[in-house]
Amino acid sequence: MHIFTKTNNYLPKGVSIMNLLIVESPSKAKTIEKYLGAGWRVIASVGHVRDLVPENGSVDTAHNFEMKWQIMAGKEKQIKLIIDELKKADAVYLASDPDREGEAIAWHILDILKAKKVLTGKKVYRVAFHEITKKAVLAAIENPREIDQNLVDAYMVRRALDYLIGFGISPLLWRRNLGKSAGRVQSVAVKLVVDREREIESFVPVxxxxxxxxxxxxxxxxxxxxxxxxxxxxxxxxxxxxxxxxxxxxxxxxxxxxxxxxxxxxxxxxxxAAAPFTTSTLQQEAARKLYFSSKRTMSVAQKLYEHGLITYMRTDATNLSADAVNDIRAYIGRIYGDAFVPKSPNIYVTKSKNAQEAHEAIRPTHFDDAMPNLSGDEEKLYNLIWKRTIACQMTNxxxxxxxxxxxxxxxxxxxxxxxxxxxxxxxxxxxxxxxxxxxxxxxxxxxxxxxxxxxxxxxxxxxxxxTQPPARYTEASLVKKLEELGIGRPSTYATIMSTIVDRGYVEQDKQRRFHPTSGGWVIAAYLAKYFNELVDVNFTAKTEDTLDDVSNGKQEKVAALRAFWTPTESMIDGARGIKTTEIIDEINHVMHHHLFPDGNDKCPKCGGKLGI
DNA sequence: GTACGATTTAATGG
DNA sequence: AATCGTAC
CATH class of the missing domain: 2.70.20.10 (Topoisomerase I, domain 3)
Incomplete structure (x- = not known):
């Protein structure tokens, strides 16, 4: 496969050379197609198109961690569309997001196109832009590059690791009936809730x-x-x-x-003023001011995005485009007067631990006075985003x-x-x-x-x-905590919240604060005993360092995976060999009063209540 | 009614 | 060394 580093002009006048550009989001595709005009087709991949086969053995730990991929359900349609359009085109531009996952999407699409042998005589370019403006898109097309294999390798390490943890530990839980699932992200979320509950229980008011x-x-x-x-x-x-x-x-x-x-x-x-919204701060503030759940916030934001009213809602960045800042400053001057316009724009540094900065902060797309006509929830959330964005460029x-x-x-x-x-x-x-x-x-x-x-x-x-014990987590404060720890991504915060509830590990009270269920206590105790390294809050941080090293070419993919897998495999083997009675003893010993609050049996060791 | 196979990760997108 | 759904 040849990736050319030099493009022909992006719009040869009067010549109907067809170029195909692939982005992740359909609404982005629509906008960009308008910018590029004749001679261009813009198609969305609609997120990832290929993923690990969801069964055992998809990451071959015995053979250099070779990975078995399959087209994701429902994405055959997108692939077929891409191939059909490619047949009519001379060049394809892979313009998925400029981050680790985006690089992986570009790689997957290219890999599929190679396998289908539809690239003969076609040029392939990888392009990346950080904002959806005509200027930025054209500049990106003028400066194509090759796919960054180091970044793709880092994605593969991340992907394999999540799979190996999830598919390695979950079956152990089924066998002992200790839970339905475990994972690098969800298990830490459960642990945080359980640890907080323990703090509350052992808290002695003074x-x-x-x-x-x-x-x-x-x-x-x-x-x-x-x-x-x-x-x-x-x-x-x-x-x-x-x-x-x-x-x-x-x-x-x-x-x-x-x-x-x-x-x-x-x-x-x-x-x-506070920084403009990221996914995490939007969820927190919508919870505090509007009483929205993370899920509700994200689905309303999605609608606003599709209406073209706000920028992309899954982001960890707090920067604003220069054009937006100019518009906001002009608006502030017009409505509130010059005293409210700072001499130079307020700049906010992205502080999220493993921010990928593929997108801007969440902000309205235009700043004229006309308020769009919206449904109740949409209007409330749009107003919140509007005010936060305007305020962030105002004086102290x-x-x-x-x-x-x-x-x-x-x-x-x-x-x-x-x-x-x-x-x-x-x-x-x-x-x-x-x-x-x-x-x-x-x-x-x-x-x-x-x-x-x-x-x-x-x-x-x-x-x-x-003195008061620490407060139980709400969705908003748990999302905030996870983000601080660098665990999870903007696209997953809302689903993490539903996962830990759906799996029966935690439940929400009337004020929507998280309490562990007895199942939550059990799984937290089990994982802490037999997989402590993996649910330690520092594990993801260390993992991110490794992924950075792979991205920068300082560490090789297979070596990184081996370094992770060797100890993890022995933890799994060790846990598999433990007798059920031993596990019950262990969990009872740590957790007896949570597990069997109404039981009558006394634990022989400590006199507490004993069950099973 | 019984045997047997699937269950499971996180992160993209809507 | 569990549970649920489906196939037979």
Whole structure:
């Protein structure tokens, strides 16, 4: 097969040379076909077209990890379309996405075309563009390259590894009836939920007390909290019970208490807008603001994308095209005024751990005033994306913050009061990101205070608190955690959530927070005992390093797979040889009270409840 | 009614 | 060393 590195012109005027260009998404194909015009046919592969045969032996571990591929269900149609059009064409441009999976799609298509022997006399080019503009597409066509075999090899390592883990471990679970499936991604997701539940169970709440003071100065009311009593610094956990609170109160006095401002600290602070949406942050924010599930968010986003209203919704990048930034800045200036347009565009660095950056951030495609006519869900999500995108290119919000120390005139207690006033809206005029902890520092006003001012403490409110266990994961916070760990991809976050529910490992309560089921406890305990390395959160990170090495040609594919498979195979063999009774003992020992909450049997080892 | 074969991974796309 | 669905 010959891949030429030099193309003939992309649109020879009046000459009907036919060029075929293949992309992944049909709606992208439609757009690009318009850009290229006569002489070009643009066809979508509609994602991957070929995959491992879903049966045992598709990765031959005994023979250099040779892989058995098959055309995916329903994709024969696309292949036939590509071949039919190719027959009429002189050249084919493989323009799948510029990332690892996209390179693999190009390779698979080329491999299929070679096998079908339909490339005789045809030129083949690999082209890549990062945005769907006429300029970018034409530039890509002018600068074709060959398929990057290192990147394809990295894909194959990733693909083989996922298969070997999933198809290696799952059958062990069926035999013992411990679960339906295991995998590099889903099993870590389950582990995270189980680990969190264990943290919650072992959490011992600690009592602490706070003392709030209602204050009055110059006829204005405000609140302060105790930070020092009888010369002792009072921190969050200092007052541990009612007796200690009473002791402290004896030093503070009984309202009304005469006091004085002894220190003032004034500061100007500012707050930056959040980065534009990625798949993960869109799912998080749509959950917090609209109460959408990950699945619902993605299916609504899909519709907006198909309507041509937003850019691609499966992305891990936060960058915006230069054209979009210009349009957004013009819009902000027109609607909100120049004070809301930063001197230079705000730039957001993509911080996702293994971002592939094949796409832009999720943003509206155009920025005129006309609001499209949309269904309820579509309108809500589009509005959210609209506001977030506009806000991300607006100036900072500015605040004046004041902190005051107030001492009682008996010099035995000091209170601290804080106030914050927004002096310039900036991006907050349009949009503010929600937070998971609703400790969202609400604006609080203080009257104008100076050192020496008289203050009257009119009321003291002692309050009992207990430290709180960490919160159970929601879909949004679990997706966020997985992304931080570099586990899973934008295209899979929503399906990971359904997989762990469908497999019966976790369930969602009324507030849609994840709890492990007894099956979830079992599988987590089993995997932690016999496959700990594979479900360790660092495993995927290490794997990504290996994949990077393969992409860069620093490590060879077969060597990388062998390094992974040798220990994994012995783990699988080891687990296969373990007697069921041993597994039951192990799981019972770790998990007895979750497995058999209503059982009566006592575990001989620890006196806990025992089942089976 | 019994025997037997399939079950399973993650990541593209809609 | 389980369970479910399908073929016989």
């Amino acid at each position: 009592e602490y007390w706070s003392l709030a003071a209602a204050c009055n100065a110059h006829g204005a009311k405000f609140n302060a909290s105790l930070v020092s009593a009888n010369g002792q610094k009072i921190e969050k956990m200092t007052i541990g019970n009612k007796e200690q609170m009473d002791a402290v109160l004896s030093h503070v006095g009984v309202p009304e208490i005469a006091a004085t401002v002894i220190a003032i600290d004034k500061k100007k602070t500012s707050r930056r 919000a500015e605040f004046d913050s004041v902190a005051a120390d107030i001492e009682n005139n008996a010099h035995s207690a000091i209170f601290h009061a804080v106030g914050s006033t927004r002096t310039f809206d900036g991006f907050m005029r349009v949009y503010t990101e929600s937070r998971d902890d609703d400790a969202d520092a609400a604006e609080s006003k203080l009257p104008a205070l100076s050192v020496g001012d008289a203050v009257v403490i009119t009321e003291l409110t002692p309050e009992q608190h207990f």
